[in-house]
Amino acid sequence: MAEIVLDKKKLNKKLARLAIPIAIQGIVSSTLSMVDNLMVGFLGETELAAVGVGSQIFSIHFMFLFGLIGGSATFMAQFYGVGDMKNIRKVAGLDITILASVALMFYLGVYFGVDSILGFYTRDPAVHELAREYVRINSFNFFFLAISAPLEMAFKATQQSRVPMISSTLIFTTNTLLNYILIFGKFGAPQMGVAGAALATAIARGLDVVLMLFFASRNNNVFKGNILSFFGWEKAFVKRVVKNATPTTINELLWSLGQSMYVAAFNRIGTTEFAAFQAANTIANIFSFAGFSIGDATLILVGEKLGEGKREETWEMSKHLLKVGTILGVTLGAILMIVAWPLAHLFRLSAVGQVYTFKVILVIGAFLGLHLYNGIHITGTLRGGGDTRFAMLAESFCVWFVAVPLAFISAMVWKVPIHWAVAIVRLEEVTKFFILTKRYISKKWLNVMIRGL
Numbered sequence: 001m002a003e004i005v006l007d008k009k010k011l012n013k014k015l016a017r018l019a020i021p022i023a024i025q026g027i028v029s030s031t032l033s034m035v036d037n038l039m040v041g042f043l044g045e046t047e048l049a050a051v052g053v054g055s056q057i058f059s060i061h062f063m064f065l066f067g068l069i070g071g072s073a074t075f076m077a078q079f080y081g082v083g084d085m086k087n088i089r090k091v092a093g094l095d096i097t098i099l100a101s102v103a104l105m106f107y108l109g110v111y112f113g114v115d116s117i118l119g120f121y122t123r124d125p126a127v128h129e130l131a132r133e134y135v136r137i138n139s140f141n142f143f144f145l146a147i148s149a150p151l152e153m154a155f156k157a158t159q160q161s162r163v164p165m166i167s168s169t170l171i172f173t174t175n176t177l178l179n180y181i182l183i184f185g186k187f188g189a190p191q192m193g194v195a196g197a198a199l200a201t202a203i204a205r206g207l208d209v210v211l212m213l214f215f216a217s218r219n220n221n222v223f224k225g226n227i228l229s230f231f232g233w234e235k236a237f238v239k240r241v242v243k244n245a246t247p248t249t250i251n252e253l254l255w256s257l258g259q260s261m262y263v264a265a266f267n268r269i270g271t272t273e274f275a276a277f278q279a280a281n282t283i284a285n286i287f288s289f290a291g292f293s294i295g296d297a298t299l300i301l302v303g304e305k306l307g308e309g310k311r312e313e314t315w316e317m318s319k320h321l322l323k324v325g326t327i328l329g330v331t332l333g334a335i336l337m338i339v340a341w342p343l344a345h346l347f348r349l350s351a352v353g354q355v356y357t358f359k360v361i362l363v364i365g366a367f368l369g370l371h372l373y374n375g376i377h378i379t380g381t382l383r384g385g386g387d388t389r390f391a392m393l394a395e396s397f398c399v400w401f402v403a404v405p406l407a408f409i410s411a412m413v414w415k416v417p418i419h420w421a422v423a424i425v426r427l428e429e430v431t432k433f434f435i436l437t438k439r440y441i442s443k444k445w446l447n448v449m450i451r452g453l
Helices: 008-041 045-081 085-121 125-138 141-157 162-184 194-216 235-267 271-291 293-307 311-338 340-344 351-384 388-413 418-425 428-442
Strands: none
Touching: 008 045, 008 162, 008 194, 008 271, 008 293, 008 311, 045 085, 045 125, 045 141, 045 194, 045 235, 045 271, 045 293, 045 351, 045 388, 085 125, 085 141, 085 235, 125 194, 141 162, 141 194, 141 293, 162 194, 235 271, 235 388, 235 418, 271 293, 271 311, 271 340, 271 351, 271 418, 293 311, 293 351, 311 340, 311 351, 340 351, 351 388, 351 418, 351 428, 388 418, 388 428
């Protein structure tokens, strides 16, 4: 077999064209969260902790959503490789239908059981009361995301990543302005505090739906079609998409529940410590989302190339993408650590809370390169090649049998400071590194999923 020689210059240009808009979108989305937390943080540590606790329900829902879309994105990307826009529409329509049903379940769960859910995460009555209001107002987002998220992934998979970037920027602007008006009661509006942050987010998410539908209906959208063309699936089609998406959905759900366990554990260290963790995470997410644009781009490029049936070329390409992504992760981690001190002072926390925030940011930055390497495998190479079951098993094992036990032991048995607890939990990434690297080298993840559809 002839040796595959990559045109790295051409690949880098294609990667940049895909990844930069995705990175901007990710930064905007995570900055949106930071602005929410920053503005609420001006109200006090209790209010910031309430948003952090209330957000856990939405994080679990988002991971369910992200898991389903991550699994179906394999098919979108591979269908794009052979120019099959008809089936890309059908995958998007299937996602919307499933997620609308999921949205209804989450909405009813919040409506009837919000106090029981929040009671697991906090024992502070003041935090609980504010979080309840935040969750109930924000619950309409379940339905908004059921429509906007599948369309957003369809744009990415068809390499129209500028569309989600534009939409996210407009949403960020809207949400930031509404946050300022509703949280602090500006321009004659009532001062709503935490409830104002929730209402601003809900309005911005509704705008996202309008924008996604607008862009999807334009003539220059490559997967444009009438509404009926997004539905009417054959049984074999549904079965294969759902079979691949089920492990990613379980993967993201278990990962998200694991993150919630960290919240439950770290909250037991103290409200100030948890507020510091919340603030540090919000800041670090800006850097993480920028880096994970490589993971999304890897899934799209790997899926496209496998759809074309070029297995060995996919392998060579993936090695280059993994190298670029890891270097980016290390670089972003170093920058995060350098600017940790001023970033820690963005939030109006106590002096102790700001010191804790600074130290947690340092820990996250130190592990960011390794975190991104593992993330590119989970969300990029393995998913792009349809190896979603192994990705689920690897990540779920590391979260639930390594990270979660360490979180509770650190907080409740060893009773270490918050930054040490975060560092101990990050040892999960080391375990994951060895498991994922072995699987990657085996090449068992290189699968063509659309054959026969």
